[in-house]
Amino acid sequence: xxxxSTLSAYLPxxxxxxxxxxxxxxxxxxxxxxxxDDVVSAYHAAEKMRDAGFSKxxxxxxxxxxxxxxxxxxKRTILPYIVLVAAFAGIGTAIGMQWWISAIDYPLxxxxxxxxxxxxxxxxIFELGVLFSAFASLFGMMMLNGLPxxxxxxxxxxxxxxxxxxxxxxxxxATDPSFNxxxxxxxxxxxxxxxxELVEDA
Amino acid sequence: xxxPNPDNAAxxxxxxxxxxxxxxxxxxxxxxxxxLHDITEIVCGYTENTPHRLWKPLFIFTASxxxxxxxxxxxxxxxxxxxxxxxxxxxxxxxxxxxVFWIGIGHAGTLISAILCLFKQKWRTAVNRSAEAMTIFAVxxxxxxxxxxxxxxxxxxxxxxxxxxxxxxxxxxxPLLWDVFAVSTxxxxxxxxxxxxxxxxxxxxxxxxxxxxxxxxxxCKLDVQCPITGIKFFKLxxxxxxxxxxVYGLFAIxxxxxxxxxxxxxxxxxxxxxxxxxxxxxxxxIVSFDFATSILPGWHTTIFPPYFVAGAVFGGFAMVLFLLxxxxxxxxxxxxxxxxxxxxxxxxxxxxxxxxxGFAYTMEFFIAWYGGNEYELHAFINRATGPYWWAYWTMIxxxxxxPQLFWFRRFRTNxxxxxxxxxxxxxxxxxxxxxxxxxxxHRAFLPGEWHMFFPTPVDVLTFAGTFGIFLTxxxxxxxxxxxxxxxxxxxxxxxxxxxxxxxxxxxAYMEDDD
Numbered sequence: 001x002x003x004x005s006t007l008s009a010y011l012p013x014x015x016x017x018x019x020x021x022x023x024x025x026x027x028x029x030x031x032x033x034x035x036x037d038d039v040v041s042a043y044h045a046a047e048k049m050r051d052a053g054f055s056k057x058x059x060x061x062x063x064x065x066x067x068x069x070x071x072x073x074x075k076r077t078i079l080p081y082i083v084l085v086a087a088f089a090g091i092g093t094a095i096g097m098q099w100w101i102s103a104i105d106y107p108l109x110x111x112x113x114x115x116x117x118x119x120x121x122x123x124x125i126f127e128l129g130v131l132f133s134a135f136a137s138l139f140g141m142m143m144l145n146g147l148p149x150x151x152x153x154x155x156x157x158x159x160x161x162x163x164x165x166x167x168x169x170x171x172x173x174a175t176d177p178s179f180n181x182x183x184x185x186x187x188x189x190x191x192x193x194x195x196x197e198l199v200e201d202a
Numbered sequence: 203x204x205x206p207n208p209d210n211a212a213x214x215x216x217x218x219x220x221x222x223x224x225x226x227x228x229x230x231x232x233x234x235x236x237x238l239h240d241i242t243e244i245v246c247g248y249t250e251n252t253p254h255r256l257w258k259p260l261f262i263f264t265a266s267x268x269x270x271x272x273x274x275x276x277x278x279x280x281x282x283x284x285x286x287x288x289x290x291x292x293x294x295x296x297x298x299x300x301x302v303f304w305i306g307i308g309h310a311g312t313l314i315s316a317i318l319c320l321f322k323q324k325w326r327t328a329v330n331r332s333a334e335a336m337t338i339f340a341v342x343x344x345x346x347x348x349x350x351x352x353x354x355x356x357x358x359x360x361x362x363x364x365x366x367x368x369x370x371x372x373x374x375x376x377p378l379l380w381d382v383f384a385v386s387t388x389x390x391x392x393x394x395x396x397x398x399x400x401x402x403x404x405x406x407x408x409x410x411x412x413x414x415x416x417x418x419x420x421x422c423k424l425d426v427q428c429p430i431t432g433i434k435f436f437k438l439x440x441x442x443x444x445x446x447x448x449v450y451g452l453f454a455i456x457x458x459x460x461x462x463x464x465x466x467x468x469x470x471x472x473x474x475x476x477x478x479x480x481x482x483x484x485x486x487x488i489v490s491f492d493f494a495t496s497i498l499p500g501w502h503t504t505i506f507p508p509y510f511v512a513g514a515v516f517g518g519f520a521m522v523l524f525l526l527x528x529x530x531x532x533x534x535x536x537x538x539x540x541x542x543x544x545x546x547x548x549x550x551x552x553x554x555x556x557x558x559x560g561f562a563y564t565m566e567f568f569i570a571w572y573g574g575n576e577y578e579l580h581a582f583i584n585r586a587t588g589p590y591w592w593a594y595w596t597m598i599x600x601x602x603x604x605p606q607l608f609w610f611r612r613f614r615t616n617x618x619x620x621x622x623x624x625x626x627x628x629x630x631x632x633x634x635x636x637x638x639x640x641x642x643x644h645r646a647f648l649p650g651e652w653h654m655f656f657p658t659p660v661d662v663l664t665f666a667g668t669f670g671i672f673l674t675x676x677x678x679x680x681x682x683x684x685x686x687x688x689x690x691x692x693x694x695x696x697x698x699x700x701x702x703x704x705x706x707x708x709x710a711y712m713e714d715d716d
Contacts, residue, residue, distance in 0.1 A: 038697070039697070039698055039699070039700050040700060040701070042700075043700035043701075046461075058460045058461060058462055059460075059461040060458055060459040060460050060461070061459050061461055061464065062238065062242075062402075062406070062459055062688075062689060062692055063402075063464075063689040063690065063692040063693040063698055064461075064464040064465075064467070064468050064689070064693055065461065065464075065693075065698075065700050066693070066698075066699070066700055067700060067701075068461050068464070068465075068700070069465055071700075072461060072462075074461075074462065074465055077465060077466045077469050079466055079469050079470055079473070080469065080473065083473050097363060098374045101363060101371040101372075101374065102371075102373075102374050102375070105371065106369075106370065106371040108373055110373060110375045110376075111375075113375065120374060120375040120380075121374060123380040123383070123384065123484070123488055123491075124374065124379075124380060124383045126480075126484060127380075127383045127384050127387040127481075127484070128383070128387070130387055130391060130477050130478075130480070130481045130484075131387045131390060131391065133473070133477050134390065134391040134394050134395075134474060134477060134478075135394070137470040137473040137474050137477075138394045138397075138398050138470060138474070140470065141398075141466045141467055141469070141470035142455065144466050145460075145462070145463045145466055145467070147455045147456055147457070147463070148455035148456050149455070149456035150451065150452075150455070150456045151456070152456060152458055154458060155458065158413070158416055160458075161409040161410075161412055161413045161416075162409075163409070163458060163459045164242075164402065164405045164406040164408075164409045164410075164457075164458075164459055165238070165239055165242045165406065165409070165410070166237065166238035166239040166242065166692075
């Protein structure tokens with residue numbers, strides 16, 4: 001069975017529940033993808049998906065669609081708060097490092113100025129704050145997005161390769177409570193999909 | 203689509219319909235009614251198709267120049283800084299001139315990416331990727347000089363706060379140390395910004411290669427051949443598309459265009475733009491502190507930070523135009539993405555920033571006189587009339603006078619005229635740093651300390667070598683990386699508008715367009 005790895009055979013903790021749906025060949029179903037050929041129909045499809053109450057679904061697009069957050073009903077990302085924490089970490093590191101080195105560990109007489117004066121530290125405080133925030137925004141984005149993830153069931157679908165070119169895909173995962181292969185694909189066709197395909201978990 | 207403007211007829215050659223002045227008509231960012239797929243084809247084509255016939259000779263030339271530069275640096279390290287024309291009085295000359303010159307050029311990329319992004323200037327998509335690439339490469343060239351000018355490069359790690367058995371730490375009151383942190387932060391953040399912008403485009407390149415592999419058309423094995431004679435050495439066991447799918451795939455970190463991902467991605471991009479904007483201003487300010495916090499007449503002025511920043515933007519835009527105008531002529535369909543309107547916008551920025559540095563030159567002179575300090579006044583009169591008068595007046599004519607051409611629309615919309623001015627500005631900005639550094643140093647307080655600086659061939663070849671490094675890296679960028687932000691261009695095109703009113707003018711579109 002493809003969904004039981006060697007690890008889960010020995011460790012029941014890692015064992016995933018059996019799939020709710022399997023294909024005729026016995027492959028577990030990962031979800032359904034529906035192709036849309038232009039951004040307008042994809043945008044309206046997203047609104048209808050949101051109103052139909054799906055929870056584990058997504059719209060894959062070659063570019064960030066303006067206003068798609070409202071159409072899909074996303075929550076705002078917490079990334080800015082992660083970056084804020086990182087910025088303060090950078091500022092704290094800079095203050096601590098400079099003050100400890102200049103005032104405690106290696107006091108050096110420079111023009112008779114006080115050892116712990118904050119003014120000359122301001123530049124590096126700023127720079128390290130920016131440096132830490134930059135790392136946090138890139139790696140925080142990757143972390144929240146679950147990237148890097150070099151394999152994905154969708155990527156095995158030949159038609160899905162156009163998602164980085166000019167096609168749009170609404171994808172519903174099989175773990176969605178209201179997922180049903182027949183009903184969901186019928187619904188996707190009703191909201192304007194030009195092609196609907198079952199995606200196997202592989 | 204735009205309607206032809208009667209004024210365009212008067213503009214003569216080259217008008218592409220993007221130069222209308224009617225505020226009710228938005229100029230197209232992409233010409234010829236391109237579809238989303240066309241954008242993918244055009245931009246990916248630059249890396250996937252056989253390169254232009256000029257690419258290889260140019261690459262061999264610039265790589266040779268880079269090799270000469272590397273050899274000169276090795277010679278310097280083996281021998282000592284005496285191989286440069288430095289003397290007892292002029293201890294900083296071409297090395298720091300080149301450093302400030304390159305770091306200044308490195309500012310336009312982040313300026314275009316970050317500041318224009320914050321101001322929602324959609325035309326930035328035409329130039330931002332190549333400008334960011336240019337930033338990275340210019341910062342690499344800049345980083346070489348402070349490293350090698352210390353003479354003993356093997357102790358350069360002293361500039362970093364690394365615990366060591368000598369029990370010494372760097373001096374955090376020194377602007378030179380601030381500079382270390384500013385430049386290394388800038389290099390890192392620019393690299394992250396550039397890479398992050400490319401993630402979706404790497405995914406496009408990956409998927410295209412993967413598609414060809416699955417269709418069975420991308421399995422032609424790669425020949426390894428001599429770059430000059432073209433003799434084939436051996437066949438690699440993998441095809442070009444296999445390598446593309448693997449390498450681009452690795453850098454694309456599994457990007458699959460999920461809208462939930464895009465949301466966090468855009469958020470992260472905006473944050474990076476927001477923190478890069480003060481960063482880019484801080485870096486050149488801190489570079490200027492290297493001079494401004496000293497007590498040397500000619501350096502000790504409070505105008506330096508804004509003056510350096512304006513000069514950096516000015517020189518950086520000139521370099522972007524210098525590189526992109528020839529590429530625009532050579533590469534197929536490049537003109538559809540980098541329109542005359544975009545060039546005109548950049549010419550206006552050259553005019554504004556050129557006039558700003560002109561104001562700074564004037565203000566420096568005024569303060570030297572108004573401040574009543576005879577040493578400072580002498581330093582400035584010596585700049586304009588002393589033995590380096592020719593350098594000073596080269597600077598003034600290239601930086602202040604040549605951009606004034608752009609008051610006339612005929613010149614702003616003529617790519618060749620813009621290119622010539624861009625070259626003049628690049629020369630002028632190098633001379634600006636030379637004038638600031640060398641003319642302030644070469645005549646100190648006592649006439650017995652007066653010396654001239656004469657560059658040696660090593661000086662000249664090292665500088666030429668950094669141009670080789672810069673252009674080699676840029677040619678590699680043109681060959682292997684997405685030259686335009688594919689995803690971002692699609693997002694600003696009429697066909698990328700989810701409300702479907704991109705095709706003709708619609709007041710609602712203006713409302714929506716924040």
